[in-house]
Amino acid sequence: MKIPRSPSSRLLALLPATALAVGLLAGCSDDGTADGGSTASTSVDPTEQVAENLSEFSYAGEDGxxxxxxLQKHDPDxxxxxxxxxxxxxxVRGHEADPDTEFWGLYVDGEMAQVGAGSLVTKDGQTVTWKLEEIEK
Structure with missing residues (x-):
C-alpha cells in the first residue's frame, strides 16, 4: 500500500537537492571576478617559499x-x-637555530655551498635555499 504525499512534502524533499545543484553550478561558473570585469590577484614570487614548519626558505639568485x-633583501629580519x-x-624568517643542535645550511640549486653567505656571489637563474639542519654528533 502506498502512502499518498501532499504536493508540499514533495517540494520540501526537492529543496536540498536543488540547493546543492545551484551551489555546484555557481561554483563551476565563477570566473574569478568580483566586480564583473576586473580581476585582482596577489603576485607571489614562485621561488620565494617558506615551508610550513619554517625550516626552509628559497629565493632567486641575482647576478653579482x-x-x-x-637574504637580507628577502628577509630583513x-x-x-x-x-x-x-x-x-x-x-631565518623568525626561526632561530638552536646553536647546540642546529644551523642554517646554505644551498645553491640543491647543492650545499662551499663558501659562506657573504662570499657566495649568485647568478640570475640560480635558486638559493636556506635549510635548518641538525648538527651531527
Missing part, C-alpha cells in the same frame, strides 16, 4: 649579489653574526 645580500665574508646566519 651575494647570498647574504639577497634575518639574524646574522659577523659581517661580510665572516657572516654567520643564525635565524
Amino acid at each position: 649579489k651575494t647570498a647574504l645580500e639577497l 634575518a639574524q646574522v653574526q659577523g659581517k661580510g665574508e665572516n657572516a654567520y646566519v643564525t635565524a
